Amino acid sequence: MVLQPLRKGLNANEKIFTGSYKQTSLAKTYPVKDAVAVPRINGNVGIQNELVQDWSLKINRIKGGPVNISIDEIKNLPKTEIVFDFKCIEGWSQITHWGGILLSDLLELLSMKTEMSMNYVGLSTPDSQYYVGIDMDSALHPQTLLCYEMNDKPLTEEHGAPLRLIIPVKYGVKHLKRIGSIYFANERPPDYWAERGYDYYCGH
């Protein structure tokens, strides 16, 4: 329970924190009623094996080693929702509705100042089969979420349960489903689709 006692600090820190990263443009948002009822499922690399029962999010700190955060701890943090146009590089898009926590809130609560000063965040599935690299400005963007809900319901396995990345300023390839671990680096982390010829940034 790393996060419980820290929750109170969130609002107090908000002002200072909001000013501390570069202002970026926001992805367009929509009313909840515009969201599709049954979003399409695309991509199952790294989510084909059965999810382990004792899943937790492993965050690799620069100093002090990894910390493991349970899904209950994550659900205990203030929830943020977003409805936006989810775009896949294959040429389709759909308006979808997600709920979760801001990645920036989590890193702030864990006092990850050193980590947040790095250039990149790398995320991968528990089996390391699918992995993405995200520039830090996009990772700390005020619409970047770690999601556990879609359409007000628990995320299904096909959509990335128990926790997936939703990063509206990027294309679908970057929205990693079933996050296993997160780490920080100044060099570009490996990226599944960048290795297969797609643009590394896939968005702004």
Ligand SMILES: Nc1nc2c(c(=O)[nH]1)N[C@H]1C(S)=C(S)[C@@H](COP(=O)(O)O)O[C@H]1N2
């Ligand atoms: N683990 C994992 N995450 C993934 C993928 C994948 O193959 N494996 N595909 C990506 C791609 S290309 C898209 S478009 C979105 C699709 O998300 P959805 O299935 O929830 O619509 O997931 C992304 N995240």
Ligand SMILES: [Mo]
């Ligand atoms: Mo995609």
